[in-house]
Amino acid sequence: MKAKATSSLLVGVALLFMLPVLYIIWKSFISIGDGEQVGFQVLHNGVSVKQYLQIVLTNKAYFFFFLNSIKLTVIIVILHTAVSVLAGYGLSIHRSKTAGALFIVYAVVMAVPIQITLIPNIILYKWIEDVFNIHMMSSRWAVILPMVFSTFGVVVMKLYFDRIPKEIIEAAKIDGATEWTLFAKIALPYARPAIGVVSLFVFFDAWNMLDRALVLLSKPDLYPLSLQLNVVYERFYNYFFAAAVIYSYPVFILVQGVQKAYRKVGSYE
Amino acid sequence: MKRKLFLVPSLLGVFVLFIIPFIIGLKFPFTSSFYDNTFVGLYHVNRFAGSEAFAVALRNTVIFTMLFIPVSILLSFALAHMVHHRKNSIYYSVAFVLPYALPSTVALGFFRDLFDSGHFGHIPNLLLVGVVFLWHYTGITYLIYIIGFRHMDNEVVEAAMIDGASSVSRIRFIEIPLLKPYHYFVLIIALINSLKVFKDTFVLFGEYPPLDLFMLQNYIYLKLQELNYPFMMLAAYLFLAVIIIGAVFLLRANRKLSEELGEEI
Numbered sequence: 001m002k003a004k005a006t007s008s009l010l011v012g013v014a015l016l017f018m019l020p021v022l023y024i025i026w027k028s029f030i031s032i033g034d035g036e037q038v039g040f041q042v043l044h045n046g047v048s049v050k051q052y053l054q055i056v057l058t059n060k061a062y063f064f065f066f067l068n069s070i071k072l073t074v075i076i077v078i079l080h081t082a083v084s085v086l087a088g089y090g091l092s093i094h095r096s097k098t099a100g101a102l103f104i105v106y107a108v109v110m111a112v113p114i115q116i117t118l119i120p121n122i123i124l125y126k127w128i129e130d131v132f133n134i135h136m137m138s139s140r141w142a143v144i145l146p147m148v149f150s151t152f153g154v155v156v157m158k159l160y161f162d163r164i165p166k167e168i169i170e171a172a173k174i175d176g177a178t179e180w181t182l183f184a185k186i187a188l189p190y191a192r193p194a195i196g197v198v199s200l201f202v203f204f205d206a207w208n209m210l211d212r213a214l215v216l217l218s219k220p221d222l223y224p225l226s227l228q229l230n231v232v233y234e235r236f237y238n239y240f241f242a243a244a245v246i247y248s249y250p251v252f253i254l255v256q257g258v259q260k261a262y263r264k265v266g267s268y269e
Numbered sequence: 270m271k272r273k274l275f276l277v278p279s280l281l282g283v284f285v286l287f288i289i290p291f292i293i294g295l296k297f298p299f300t301s302s303f304y305d306n307t308f309v310g311l312y313h314v315n316r317f318a319g320s321e322a323f324a325v326a327l328r329n330t331v332i333f334t335m336l337f338i339p340v341s342i343l344l345s346f347a348l349a350h351m352v353h354h355r356k357n358s359i360y361y362s363v364a365f366v367l368p369y370a371l372p373s374t375v376a377l378g379f380f381r382d383l384f385d386s387g388h389f390g391h392i393p394n395l396l397l398v399g400v401v402f403l404w405h406y407t408g409i410t411y412l413i414y415i416i417g418f419r420h421m422d423n424e425v426v427e428a429a430m431i432d433g434a435s436s437v438s439r440i441r442f443i444e445i446p447l448l449k450p451y452h453y454f455v456l457i458i459a460l461i462n463s464l465k466v467f468k469d470t471f472v473l474f475g476e477y478p479p480l481d482l483f484m485l486q487n488y489i490y491l492k493l494q495e496l497n498y499p500f501m502m503l504a505a506y507l508f509l510a511v512i513i514i515g516a517v518f519l520l521r522a523n524r525k526l527s528e529e530l531g532e533e534i
Contacts, residue, residue: 023382123290215494226375241378
């Protein structure tokens with residue numbers, strides 16, 4: 001009896017969490033006239049896919065900003081993961097006091113909120129502008145670099161590399177493995193799940209870029225779609241929900257992938 | 270020597286992009302401008318201390334974090350407690366985490382429509398954003414607890430069940446103490462997430478939110494836009510102080526709690 005009550009409570013809460021998502025998907029199929037602001041309504045003029053077709057076939061601006069998001073996200077995910085794997089491994093193999101202190105620095109930088117980390121970025125970019133006359137803020141790299149070198153991935157990778165059994169490393173060393181083979185042949189394959197987690201979370205973060213782009217990019221044509229969707233809501237309400245669902249599509253795909261991986265892991269247990 | 274090479278790219282990036290400029294910036298509150306290093310004493314500090322906008326932002330931030338961090342931690346623990354042993358736990362996990370994974374502008378389409386409908390005019394904005402915060406970020410802390418439950422020593426739990434321990438005492442004497450390392454982690458993540466609420470207020474209310482939602486993040490954001498270096502740096506000093514004090518306070522409270530629970534066992 002009690003178990004049943006918990007079950008229905010859980011289903012209720014889960015539906016509550018899903019409600020806004022379902023609302024957005026449902027509303028993306030509702031036909032809304034140009035310039036109409038229908039607000040909180042689930043039934044309006046009936047169902048249509050016209051707005052999807054219009055975005056996919058004719059809306060150049062949408063794809064321009066979509067492409068911006070793709071460029072930013074792909075570069076950030078690849079570089080952040082690469083830098084973090086190397087540095088996490090570096091921190092993990094050094095057992096010195098300096099390495100310990102560095103790890104604490106990295107953990108603190110990770111915990112500092114974005115508004116604070118934007119301050120040194122701005123100071124640096126202004127300085128580069130004054131000294132070298134290079135306008136960092138009119139280039140994509142202004143937002144890419146801080147995300148590539150954010151310390152989140154390093155902290156996660158270091159903690160994961162720490163779990164490699166020492167015996168394996170020692171055995172490989174006795175067999176004459178070089179520093180590089182130790183890393184490439186033993187540590188890297190071992191850390192594959194952690195590499196997946198890091199790249200996944202950096203993907204979510206980059207795909208959802210908002211305030212960082214707002215502060216660090218001086219040209220609106222560099223803005224990612226995650227930020228530009230705000231304008232879509234205000235000016236092209238009839239497109240917004242379809243545009244939002246298309247933009248979220250990669251997220252749905254990735255979440256599904258995680259679900260599959262999770263099941264695989266579950267079946268080993 | 271070769272082993273140090275692994276660290277070089279990241280160290281360069283972190284020090285050049287974050288640490289060195291920040292340390293250089295520490296002097297800004299006490300010098301006359303970005304270019305002029307003349308020492309001006311407490312000139313900026315006095316103006317800053319008299320600024321009402323900052324006082325409001327600080328107050329709102331403290332109220333928001335004190336109210337909603339405990340709620341979000343309790344909620345994520347309760348959900349993880351109920352879900353972790355279920356066969357279909359993955360479906361629940363997806364439902365709770367999806368709001369976090371979706372881009373804020375997408376996810377908030379529903380709440381924008383809802384709040385614009387005018388039915389919520391009499392509810393304080395802080396409460397509305399609190400609900401959005403719980404919906405948006407609970408999934409992450411929930412996920413940490415789920416991992417904790419999966420790594421928990423099942424024998425202890427099963428032994429307690431055989432001994433007929435009630436679910437309340439199971440939570441109090443077994444689950445909470447065994448998940449101790451996870452509580453710290455959840456606390457820190459919840460704190461970080463509560464500061465991310467800028468994204469939500471920005472999407473819902475724009476660059477200039479109503480006064481009761483104007484938080485430290487909004488204050489720093491405006492100073493960044495104005496390129497007001499002394500004020501943004503002073504806000505950063507205080508922001509960091511609030512974070513450190515908050516973390517110490519919460520960690521101490523947490524330790525006390527687990528000590529008390531430990532004595533009772």
